[in-house]
Amino acid sequence: MKILAIESSCDETAAAVVEDGRDILSNVVSTQIEKHKIFGGVVPEIASRLHTENISAVVEKALGDANCTLADVDGIAVTYAPGLIGALLVGVNYAKGLALASGKPLIPVHHLRSHIAANYITHKDLKPPFMCLVVSGGNTLLCKVNDYTDFEVIGRTRDDAAGEAMDKAARTLGLPYPGGVNLDKISKNGDNTKYKFPKPRVDGCPLDFSFSGLKTSVINLVHNANQKGDELNPADVGASFINGVVNCLADNTIKAMDMHNEKTLVLAGGVSANSVLRGRMEKLAKEKGWDLYLPDLSLCGDNGAMVGAQGYFEFLKGTVAQMDLNGKATADIEKDYKN
Ligand code: KG4
DSSP: OEEEEEEOSSSEEEEEEEETTTEEEEEEEEEOHHHHHTTTSOOHHHHHHHHHHHHHHHHHHHHHHTTOOGGGOSEEEEEEESSOHHHHHHHHHHHHHHHHHHOOOEEEEEHHHHHHHHHHHHOTTOOSOEEEEEEOSSOEEEEEEEETTEEEEEEEBSSOOHHHHHHHHHHHTTOOSSHHHHHHHHTTTSOTTSSOOOOOOOTTOTTOBOOHHHHHHHHHHHHHHHHHTOOOOHHHHHHHHHHHHHHHHHHHHHHHHHHTTOOEEEEESGGGGOHHHHHHHHHHHHHHTOEEEOOOGGGTSSOHHHHHHHHHHHHHTTOOBOTTOOOOSOOOTTSOTTO
Protein backbone atom coordinates (compact mmCIF):
# COMPACT_ATOMS: atom_id res chain seq x y z
CA MET A 1 0.00 0.00 0.00
CA LYS A 2 1.44 3.38 -1.04
CA ILE A 3 0.85 6.48 1.07
CA LEU A 4 1.58 10.02 -0.07
CA ALA A 5 2.51 11.98 3.06
CA ILE A 6 2.73 15.70 3.74
CA GLU A 7 4.46 17.46 6.65
CA SER A 8 4.45 21.22 7.33
CA SER A 9 4.30 21.54 11.13
CA CYS A 10 7.31 23.86 11.53
CA ASP A 11 10.01 25.00 9.12
CA GLU A 12 10.35 22.10 6.70
CA THR A 13 7.96 21.64 3.79
CA ALA A 14 8.11 17.91 3.22
CA ALA A 15 6.40 15.18 1.23
CA ALA A 16 7.12 11.50 0.66
CA VAL A 17 5.72 8.32 -0.78
CA VAL A 18 6.06 5.35 1.56
CA GLU A 19 5.18 1.72 0.88
CA ASP A 20 3.58 -0.44 3.59
CA GLY A 21 4.80 1.88 6.35
CA ARG A 22 8.41 0.71 6.02
CA ASP A 23 9.91 1.54 2.62
CA ILE A 24 10.68 5.00 1.31
CA LEU A 25 9.90 5.42 -2.39
CA SER A 26 10.64 9.15 -2.22
CA ASN A 27 11.35 11.69 0.51
CA VAL A 28 11.58 15.38 -0.34
CA VAL A 29 12.39 17.99 2.32
CA SER A 30 12.53 21.68 1.51
CA THR A 31 14.05 23.41 4.50
CA GLN A 32 13.44 27.05 5.38
CA ILE A 33 16.49 27.33 7.67
CA GLU A 34 18.24 30.03 5.63
CA LYS A 35 15.13 32.24 5.69
CA HIS A 36 14.71 32.03 9.48
CA LYS A 37 18.41 32.19 10.35
CA ILE A 38 18.60 35.99 10.36
CA PHE A 39 15.87 36.09 13.04
CA GLY A 40 17.62 33.49 15.23
CA GLY A 41 14.60 31.18 15.19
CA VAL A 42 11.46 30.23 13.28
CA VAL A 43 9.10 33.14 12.49
CA PRO A 44 5.66 31.49 12.30
CA GLU A 45 4.11 33.73 9.66
CA ILE A 46 7.13 33.47 7.39
CA ALA A 47 7.01 29.68 7.83
CA SER A 48 3.35 29.56 6.71
CA ARG A 49 4.01 31.73 3.68
CA LEU A 50 7.01 29.67 2.59
CA HIS A 51 4.99 26.44 2.97
CA THR A 52 2.32 27.99 0.75
CA GLU A 53 4.91 28.86 -1.89
CA ASN A 54 6.69 25.50 -1.85
CA ILE A 55 4.16 22.82 -1.12
CA SER A 56 2.99 22.14 -4.69
CA ALA A 57 6.53 21.69 -6.00
CA VAL A 58 7.52 19.50 -3.04
CA VAL A 59 4.51 17.18 -3.43
CA GLU A 60 4.98 16.97 -7.22
CA LYS A 61 8.64 16.06 -6.75
CA ALA A 62 7.76 13.42 -4.15
CA LEU A 63 5.30 11.79 -6.57
CA GLY A 64 7.75 12.12 -9.48
CA ASP A 65 10.70 10.66 -7.53
CA ALA A 66 8.51 7.70 -6.56
CA ASN A 67 7.54 7.26 -10.19
CA CYS A 68 3.86 7.64 -9.30
CA THR A 69 0.90 9.84 -9.95
CA LEU A 70 -1.84 10.61 -7.47
CA ALA A 71 -3.83 7.77 -9.03
CA ASP A 72 -1.20 5.25 -7.87
CA VAL A 73 -1.35 6.08 -4.15
CA ASP A 74 -3.80 4.50 -1.72
CA GLY A 75 -4.09 7.34 0.76
CA ILE A 76 -2.95 10.84 1.64
CA ALA A 77 -1.47 11.27 5.10
CA VAL A 78 -0.89 14.66 6.65
CA THR A 79 0.45 16.05 9.93
CA TYR A 80 -2.52 17.76 11.61
CA ALA A 81 -0.92 18.46 15.07
CA PRO A 82 0.97 19.60 17.08
CA GLY A 83 2.96 22.47 15.63
CA LEU A 84 2.71 26.04 14.40
CA ILE A 85 -0.94 26.42 13.53
CA GLY A 86 -0.51 28.56 10.40
CA ALA A 87 2.13 26.17 9.11
CA LEU A 88 0.03 23.07 9.83
CA LEU A 89 -3.00 24.53 8.05
CA VAL A 90 -1.07 24.81 4.78
CA GLY A 91 -0.33 21.07 4.73
CA VAL A 92 -3.77 20.09 6.01
CA ASN A 93 -5.58 22.15 3.38
CA TYR A 94 -3.31 20.97 0.59
CA ALA A 95 -3.88 17.34 1.60
CA LYS A 96 -7.63 17.94 1.77
CA GLY A 97 -7.58 19.36 -1.75
CA LEU A 98 -5.69 16.31 -3.04
CA ALA A 99 -8.01 13.90 -1.21
CA LEU A 100 -11.12 15.65 -2.52
CA ALA A 101 -9.84 15.77 -6.10
CA SER A 102 -8.63 12.14 -6.11
CA GLY A 103 -11.23 10.49 -3.89
CA LYS A 104 -8.39 8.93 -1.84
CA PRO A 105 -8.70 8.60 1.94
CA LEU A 106 -7.32 11.46 4.06
CA ILE A 107 -5.25 10.18 7.00
CA PRO A 108 -4.51 12.56 9.91
CA VAL A 109 -1.16 11.94 11.63
CA HIS A 110 0.06 13.21 15.01
CA HIS A 111 3.54 14.72 14.62
CA LEU A 112 5.13 12.91 17.57
CA ARG A 113 3.63 9.59 16.54
CA SER A 114 5.33 10.10 13.19
CA HIS A 115 8.70 10.86 14.81
CA ILE A 116 8.41 7.46 16.53
CA ALA A 117 7.46 5.83 13.22
CA ALA A 118 10.74 7.02 11.65
CA ASN A 119 12.12 3.98 13.48
CA TYR A 120 9.86 1.55 11.55
CA ILE A 121 11.62 2.71 8.37
CA THR A 122 15.10 2.51 9.90
CA HIS A 123 14.53 -0.86 11.60
CA LYS A 124 12.34 -3.17 9.52
CA ASP A 125 12.09 -5.65 12.42
CA LEU A 126 10.90 -3.13 15.03
CA LYS A 127 7.40 -3.77 16.34
CA PRO A 128 5.56 -2.47 19.43
CA PRO A 129 5.45 -2.87 22.37
CA PHE A 130 8.47 -0.78 23.42
CA MET A 131 9.46 2.19 25.54
CA CYS A 132 10.10 5.42 23.67
CA LEU A 133 11.97 8.56 24.64
CA VAL A 134 10.63 11.33 22.41
CA VAL A 135 12.93 14.35 22.35
CA SER A 136 12.01 17.09 19.92
CA GLY A 137 12.06 20.87 19.72
CA GLY A 138 8.70 21.34 21.40
CA ASN A 139 8.21 18.12 23.37
CA THR A 140 10.01 15.73 25.68
CA LEU A 141 8.22 12.63 26.84
CA LEU A 142 8.62 9.06 27.85
CA CYS A 143 5.88 6.85 26.52
CA LYS A 144 4.99 3.24 26.27
CA VAL A 145 4.14 2.35 22.69
CA ASN A 146 1.74 -0.53 23.29
CA ASP A 147 0.80 -0.79 19.64
CA TYR A 148 1.32 1.25 16.45
CA THR A 149 -1.57 3.53 17.40
CA ASP A 150 -1.72 2.98 21.17
CA PHE A 151 0.44 5.29 23.31
CA GLU A 152 0.68 5.73 27.07
CA VAL A 153 2.62 8.74 28.34
CA ILE A 154 4.44 7.94 31.60
CA GLY A 155 6.68 11.01 31.84
CA ARG A 156 6.69 14.46 30.28
CA THR A 157 8.36 17.81 30.62
CA ARG A 158 6.72 20.23 33.01
CA ASP A 159 8.13 23.26 31.17
CA ASP A 160 10.63 23.44 28.31
CA ALA A 161 11.50 20.63 25.97
CA ALA A 162 15.09 19.34 25.75
CA GLY A 163 15.35 20.77 22.21
CA GLU A 164 14.14 24.19 23.31
CA ALA A 165 16.79 24.21 26.07
CA MET A 166 19.52 23.19 23.57
CA ASP A 167 18.40 25.92 21.16
CA LYS A 168 18.41 28.60 23.92
CA ALA A 169 21.85 27.54 25.16
CA ALA A 170 23.18 27.74 21.60
CA ARG A 171 21.64 31.16 21.06
CA THR A 172 23.11 32.46 24.31
CA LEU A 173 26.53 31.30 23.13
CA GLY A 174 25.98 33.23 19.89
CA LEU A 175 25.59 30.16 17.68
CA PRO A 176 23.40 30.43 14.59
CA TYR A 177 19.97 28.81 14.26
CA PRO A 178 19.32 25.83 14.25
CA GLY A 179 20.95 25.90 17.67
CA GLY A 180 20.88 22.28 18.82
CA VAL A 181 22.81 20.98 15.81
CA ASN A 182 25.46 23.71 16.07
CA LEU A 183 25.80 23.24 19.84
CA ASP A 184 26.40 19.54 19.24
CA LYS A 185 29.09 20.36 16.64
CA ILE A 186 31.06 22.93 18.64
CA SER A 187 30.91 20.88 21.85
CA LYS A 188 32.62 17.79 20.43
CA ASN A 189 36.01 18.60 21.98
CA GLY A 190 34.76 20.50 25.03
CA ASP A 191 35.30 19.53 28.66
CA ASN A 192 31.91 18.27 29.85
CA THR A 193 32.92 18.45 33.52
CA LYS A 194 33.95 22.13 33.47
CA TYR A 195 30.56 23.51 34.58
CA LYS A 196 27.91 21.94 36.79
CA PHE A 197 24.26 22.37 35.86
CA PRO A 198 21.29 21.60 38.12
CA LYS A 199 19.61 18.23 37.90
CA PRO A 200 15.96 19.06 38.54
CA ARG A 201 13.50 16.59 39.97
CA VAL A 202 9.73 16.87 39.88
CA ASP A 203 8.30 16.10 43.32
CA GLY A 204 6.23 12.93 43.34
CA CYS A 205 6.65 12.36 39.58
CA PRO A 206 10.03 10.64 39.09
CA LEU A 207 9.57 10.24 35.34
CA ASP A 208 8.74 13.88 34.58
CA PHE A 209 11.34 16.31 33.26
CA SER A 210 12.05 19.99 33.81
CA PHE A 211 14.54 21.87 31.64
CA SER A 212 13.74 25.51 32.38
CA GLY A 213 16.16 25.65 35.36
CA LEU A 214 18.99 24.29 33.22
CA LYS A 215 18.16 26.82 30.53
CA THR A 216 18.20 29.73 32.99
CA SER A 217 21.40 28.45 34.51
CA VAL A 218 23.32 28.45 31.20
CA ILE A 219 21.95 31.91 30.31
CA ASN A 220 23.10 33.24 33.73
CA LEU A 221 26.52 31.63 33.38
CA VAL A 222 27.15 33.30 30.01
CA HIS A 223 25.67 36.69 30.99
CA ASN A 224 27.62 36.84 34.27
CA ALA A 225 30.85 36.02 32.47
CA ASN A 226 30.14 38.69 29.84
CA GLN A 227 29.43 41.28 32.53
CA LYS A 228 32.66 40.50 34.35
CA GLY A 229 34.61 40.42 31.10
CA ASP A 230 35.56 36.77 31.70
CA GLU A 231 36.20 34.59 28.69
CA LEU A 232 34.26 31.36 28.43
CA ASN A 233 35.19 28.53 26.16
CA PRO A 234 31.92 27.83 24.25
CA ALA A 235 32.99 24.21 23.67
CA ASP A 236 33.28 23.62 27.44
CA VAL A 237 29.97 25.37 28.20
CA GLY A 238 28.24 23.47 25.38
CA ALA A 239 29.70 20.09 26.37
CA SER A 240 28.81 20.61 30.06
CA PHE A 241 25.30 21.77 29.20
CA ILE A 242 24.63 18.88 26.82
CA ASN A 243 25.95 16.53 29.51
CA GLY A 244 23.47 18.07 31.98
CA VAL A 245 20.53 17.58 29.60
CA VAL A 246 21.59 14.05 28.69
CA ASN A 247 21.99 13.13 32.39
CA CYS A 248 18.33 14.12 32.99
CA LEU A 249 17.13 12.21 29.92
CA ALA A 250 19.19 9.12 30.80
CA ASP A 251 18.20 9.04 34.49
CA ASN A 252 14.49 9.14 33.81
CA THR A 253 14.81 6.62 31.00
CA ILE A 254 16.57 4.15 33.33
CA LYS A 255 13.81 4.63 35.91
CA ALA A 256 11.10 4.18 33.30
CA MET A 257 12.68 0.99 31.91
CA ASP A 258 13.04 -0.45 35.42
CA MET A 259 9.62 0.59 36.71
CA HIS A 260 7.86 -0.80 33.64
CA ASN A 261 10.07 -3.83 33.25
CA GLU A 262 10.94 -2.91 29.65
CA LYS A 263 13.86 -4.22 27.66
CA THR A 264 13.35 -2.40 24.35
CA LEU A 265 14.11 1.30 24.07
CA VAL A 266 13.46 3.52 21.04
CA LEU A 267 14.55 7.14 20.60
CA ALA A 268 12.65 9.63 18.47
CA GLY A 269 12.59 13.33 17.53
CA GLY A 270 15.11 15.96 16.42
CA VAL A 271 17.25 15.77 19.56
CA SER A 272 17.77 12.03 19.01
CA ALA A 273 20.34 13.19 16.42
CA ASN A 274 22.50 14.47 19.28
CA SER A 275 25.79 12.58 19.33
CA VAL A 276 26.19 12.60 23.13
CA LEU A 277 22.64 11.34 23.71
CA ARG A 278 23.09 8.55 21.15
CA GLY A 279 26.43 7.55 22.67
CA ARG A 280 25.06 7.55 26.22
CA MET A 281 22.05 5.45 25.27
CA GLU A 282 24.26 2.97 23.41
CA LYS A 283 26.46 2.61 26.48
CA LEU A 284 23.46 2.20 28.79
CA ALA A 285 21.85 -0.36 26.49
CA LYS A 286 25.03 -2.47 26.60
CA GLU A 287 25.26 -2.25 30.40
CA LYS A 288 21.58 -2.99 31.01
CA GLY A 289 21.01 -5.51 28.22
CA TRP A 290 18.39 -3.39 26.43
CA ASP A 291 17.60 -3.61 22.74
CA LEU A 292 18.15 -0.06 21.52
CA TYR A 293 16.72 1.43 18.34
CA LEU A 294 17.89 4.83 17.10
CA PRO A 295 16.36 6.54 14.07
CA ASP A 296 18.63 7.01 11.07
CA LEU A 297 20.18 10.49 11.27
CA SER A 298 18.44 11.45 8.03
CA LEU A 299 15.04 10.76 9.64
CA CYS A 300 15.53 12.47 13.04
CA GLY A 301 14.37 15.90 11.87
CA ASP A 302 10.98 16.64 10.35
CA ASN A 303 10.29 14.76 7.13
CA GLY A 304 7.43 13.31 5.12
CA ALA A 305 8.60 9.69 5.20
CA MET A 306 7.89 9.33 8.92
CA VAL A 307 4.37 10.71 8.31
CA GLY A 308 3.86 8.12 5.59
CA ALA A 309 5.04 5.36 7.93
CA GLN A 310 2.69 6.31 10.76
CA GLY A 311 -0.07 7.13 8.24
CA TYR A 312 0.02 3.52 7.03
CA PHE A 313 -0.56 2.15 10.55
CA GLU A 314 -3.26 4.75 11.27
CA PHE A 315 -5.02 3.73 8.06
CA LEU A 316 -4.84 0.02 8.95
CA LYS A 317 -6.51 0.94 12.24
CA GLY A 318 -9.30 2.73 10.34
CA THR A 319 -8.33 6.35 11.04
CA VAL A 320 -9.67 8.37 8.13
CA ALA A 321 -10.69 12.04 8.33
CA GLN A 322 -13.35 13.89 6.42
CA MET A 323 -13.25 17.31 4.80
CA ASP A 324 -13.75 19.05 8.15
CA LEU A 325 -10.24 18.03 9.34
CA ASN A 326 -8.58 20.95 11.11
CA GLY A 327 -5.02 21.63 12.25
CA LYS A 328 -4.25 21.82 15.98
CA ALA A 329 -1.37 23.62 17.67
CA THR A 330 -1.46 21.16 20.56
CA ALA A 331 -2.71 17.59 20.75
CA ASP A 332 -2.18 14.70 23.13
CA ILE A 333 -0.25 11.81 21.55
CA GLU A 334 -2.53 9.35 23.37
CA LYS A 335 -5.74 10.69 21.89
CA ASP A 336 -7.54 10.20 18.62
CA TYR A 337 -7.37 13.15 16.15
CA LYS A 338 -10.95 14.12 16.93
CA ASN A 339 -10.24 14.65 20.66
O1 KG4 B 1 11.79 16.94 16.17
P1 KG4 B 1 12.26 18.20 15.57
O2 KG4 B 1 12.90 18.15 14.21
O3 KG4 B 1 11.17 19.28 15.54
C1 KG4 B 1 10.04 19.19 16.30
O4 KG4 B 1 9.18 18.41 15.91
O5 KG4 B 1 10.01 19.86 17.36
O6 KG4 B 1 13.32 18.76 16.62
C2 KG4 B 1 13.98 19.95 16.44
C3 KG4 B 1 14.87 20.11 17.63
C4 KG4 B 1 15.50 21.48 17.70
O7 KG4 B 1 15.37 21.96 19.01
C5 KG4 B 1 16.94 21.20 17.35
O8 KG4 B 1 17.83 22.12 17.89
C6 KG4 B 1 17.12 19.84 17.94
O9 KG4 B 1 15.94 19.16 17.58
N1 KG4 B 1 18.29 19.13 17.38
C7 KG4 B 1 19.37 18.82 18.11
C8 KG4 B 1 20.27 18.20 17.23
N2 KG4 B 1 19.71 18.15 16.00
C9 KG4 B 1 18.48 18.74 16.12
N3 KG4 B 1 19.63 19.02 19.41
C10 KG4 B 1 20.81 18.59 19.85
N4 KG4 B 1 21.74 18.00 19.07
C11 KG4 B 1 21.51 17.77 17.76
N5 KG4 B 1 22.42 17.17 17.01
